[in-house]
Amino acid sequence: DTGVSQDPRHKITKRGQNVTFRCDPISEHNRLYWYRQTLGQGPEFLTYFQNEAQLEKSRLLSDRFSAERPKGSFSTLEIQRTEQGDSAMYLCASSLQIGTSSTDTQYFGPGTRLTVL
């Protein structure tokens, strides 16, 4: 499968625990995005990387959330001290950005469904 992959697909944790999710983008894609999706809503932007550089973070993103893309390939999203309100589907997307004048098409992974008890 050459699409975007995410691991794990499901995570159940207790409030206060830390969790980490992984995203593997399409191999030649230089941009990687993280979104959060709750039931009945569209994906909500969290952050994105161009290669290893984190270029944008949502103002809504709590400081308990951190993301890395150390080698410009896979990315991890960590949530510290999880809260029940963090329960959601966490989606990763990747794209190939060519030049600076147009926006790239994003392809989504299957998501990681987080449940915080």
Add this chain to the structure above:
Amino acid sequence: GENVEQHPSTLSVQEGDSAVIKCTYSDSASNYFPWYKQELGKRPQLIIDIRSNVGEKKDQRIAVTLNKTAKHFSLHITETQPEDSAVYFCAANASNNDMRFGAGTRLTVKP
């Protein structure tokens, strides 16, 4: 920042009828407008997109129209089939290159 509104939130049509979903956006700098289809428990899948240098794009039974002056764009599905039933999301790129999504439209096609 960019704000995307999508209507209706639910849409039910008979098989063979057309379905239209409308979105508006606020950032006049937005120039890329994709549409995604998401089936229950699955990832959003891109079905069609349009850039601001064209007003309409068609791919078989699916078409998208864009009115930059009015800041709205629409998805048109003709000859609907039961397998078109899903949640559809519109999106627009913000000036800082992140993507803003609408809240989604749940389309039900009745056989």
